[in-house]
Every structure is written in C-alpha cells, then in structure tokens.
Amino acid sequence: MRSKDFKEQVYGLRNRLYRLAKWMMQNSEDAEDVVQEVFLKLWSKKETLGQYDNLEAFTIRVTKNLCLNKLKSKKTSLLSVDSIEVKDIHSTPLEVMSFKHNREIMDRIIGSLPEQQRAILQLRNVEGLSIRDISGILDLSENNVRVILSRARKQIKEKYVKYHDHV
C-alpha cells in the first residue's frame, strides 16, 4: 500500500479507533498511546495491508486486541473494575442533577462492564456498526453478539436505576 492510500484508508480511521480505545481503556491518555502504537504497527506493515479486504474491521480488531493486552497487564497492579460499586460515589442532590455528574456516573457504569460487553456496545451504539460486522470482527456468532449486547444495555439501565434509588 502506498503512503497516500495509507493516509486515506487507514489513517482516516484514527478517531474511530480512538473512541473504541477510550471505551476499552477508560481514560484518554492510555487510549492515545494505544492508537499511536496501532498506527506505528500498521505503518510498518503497510506493504501487506492491501491484502485485507476489510481494512476497517482489521484495524478495529488490532486495536481491540491491543487494548485487551494492556488491560490484562494493568489488572495485576490495579484493583479490578468489577469491584467498584457505583453506590460508592457520594454526591449531593445538586450534583446529581448536573450533566457532568451524570456523565461521570455513566463512565463508572460502563467501566464496570466486562470488556467484551464494552467493546460490542461501543461498536454498535457509538460507531453504528452492523451486528454482522461486529460478529466478524470479534469472531462471535451474530446471535452471540445480540445476547451480549442485550446484557450490556440492560446492565447499564439496572445500575443507573440502582444508583439513583440509592441517592
């Protein structure tokens, strides 16, 4: 692949990959690092990139895998996200009303979801990919993708309701 094609076809996907990485890593710094690493890797392989008929799917898969690797090595040093209970966050009623606060709560909730659920939800609800594409990228059956998607959406609602009942 020539540099010009790389610029258009691969580099053009950067923000999409960044959004996925941010969902997976749960912070922008790590996400920026991941996407940079992805591009350096892809660039060094640019001669062979032309072989992939779906470059977008390929780059998403590379990004997701790199995120999972990083998360795995991080987990040993950090306490597991699953152990953070949403109700641990203390807040005044006024704060509860604010948009920023709501976003923080949602960040926490999303962060508490298993990685697979996070990836599927992000690709579907934020990037608008079809179930079929997602199933190809993640190597899951379409039915499986739907089941995980459903679980993720339901969990977010449950945790959100639980939090607001608690306050």
Added chain:
Amino acid sequence: MSDLKLRSLLEKYYNGETSREEDELLLKLLEREDLPKEFYPDRAQFDYFEVSKKEELPRKWEIDLEQNLFNAVKAGKRPVHWFLKAAAVLVILFGITILVYQYQNKEMVWNEITSSDQQKEVILPDGSKILLNENSVIRFPEHFEKHQREVFIVGEAFFDVAHKDDWPFMVHAQNTITEVLGTTFNIRSYAKENNIEVVVLSGKVAFSSLKSDLQEKVFLNPGNSANFDKLKNSISKFEKSDPNSIAWKTNRLVFQDDLLDNVIKILENHFHINIEVINKELLNCHFRGTFENEDIKHILEVMAFTMNVSYKQKNGNTFELTGNGCSENKN
C-alpha cells in the same frame, strides 16, 4: 407516538434486536421535552452514546504521529504524473533562484531522514545512494557546499558515493570522520554499541576520529575495515573485514568455521530473534555454511543436520537449540 410504542421499541432495544434506524428513532423519541420520568434512565444511556460519538484525538497527538509517519518517507518511489513533472520544473527554477540567494547568504537547510523498523533508501542531492539500516538517522544539507559534501549519521548505513574529483565526501558518525571521493562502504555507528565500524567495498577511504589521542587517520582499501573503540578512544585497522558486516543489505550470511557462540549472535542480530542454547558446551562447536536470502528456519535446519542438534520454535521470536556438543565436528 404513544408511550406504549416507545415502551415496545425499548424492549426490542434491550433485547439487542433493534436496527440502526430504530435506534435513531429511539434517540429522537427520548430527546422529547415532555418525556415522562420513567424513561430518564433510558435517555441517560442514549445521551452518553451521543457525546461519545463526538470524541476525537487531540490535534497535538495528530501532529506528533503525522511527523513520525509521513514526513520521514520522502525517499519512497512513486509514479510521477506529467503535471507534477511540469510543476517540478517550475519548482527547480524557483529553487535555483533560492539556491543562488542562499549561497550568497551562506545559509544551510538540513534534511533529516529516519528509518524506524524498516530499511530505507535515500538519494542525496549529489546522486549518492544511501541505504539506511533499521533505527538509523541521516542528516544532510539540501545542497552540498562547494568545497565538500558533508553528512551525519546515527546507526548504520551503506554508502554508494557518486564519484566527483575535488569534491570530497565526509561522513560524521559520532566522533569519527570517514572521508572519500567516490566509493562504496558501510558504517555502523549505533549509540548503544562500543565500536564504530567502517567496511570498504570499493575505492579508497580515510577514517579518523576527533577523539583519538593522536588524531590518527587510517587509509582503507577494498576489503579492509576499521574500528573505533569508544572506550579506548583508539582506531584499529584490519586487512580483512567480516563478510557478514553488510549482510543486512545483501542478505548473504557466511560462516567459515566460526564458533557457534558468534554464529548465534550474528543470527540473532540479523533476524531480530532470540536463540536459547540449553547445553552451553554447544557454544564451542564450529559451523560452516553460506546462505543467501534464506530464512532463519532454513539455517537452523542446516545447523541441526550438520551438527547433531535439534531446534524448536518456542514462540514467534524465540528458538531453542538442544544437543550434546559435537564429537564428529572439528574440535
């Protein structure tokens, strides 16, 4: 639309069965001013997704990466459109004007080309061809001065210098200077390594160091090589050069009864792999063979066959050699 309809659409959504169009419709319905409170938790997740959609990489990140990727690759070959050729002529005419102007002002513009994990070919303004090995940098002026051609390198490069009488070519590599008129030679000067090495293939080369105590200069003919030892600050000249010193360019590896210890170091370096030797006695064995454009597996196969050892690939980059020394081999 009634709340009933909204409710049934939401149910479909939570079952993971809505289409993209239905998701968009849901978003619209949930943005309603007079939305009943019971739907607030549903709206919360749709709001969150909407904000997520707008997130983008900071501009600074883009500038950094783009410099890393695209600016370092001027040397790539591409077919040139006739229009670009015509434009190039104009640019050159304009360039000459600038050149004359610059020459009068004695100002030099420097180019820098970096190879990361791939070799890169660079053509200098005088037509000299340089092949940069991995992780190396070359700095050269946009136009060489009238009395000399001067370039700076870090890392390793193979030079094919265009022959020009009365226009000496100088390569600065850390504290050393290599002077030539027109030759082919290789310089290896990685910051991490203790030695700076020059190997000459054709023509004559003078090699010296700013650091060496005596300001000594050695003259090298084809086949010769020289080393500058950074710790001792001294230059040594060798009549013969290691045939593998330019293997990175030629992909030709030659072992002439070399100790396996050395062979392994050369292979590890050349293929970017690790070779683990279980029985250290193996390292004293000798190995002979010439390989041109062969992959590591082929070479290990030959070693296994001739030296009574066996190898296996532990993972992508690590190989393991096992065996009990070598009786029928020399020594």
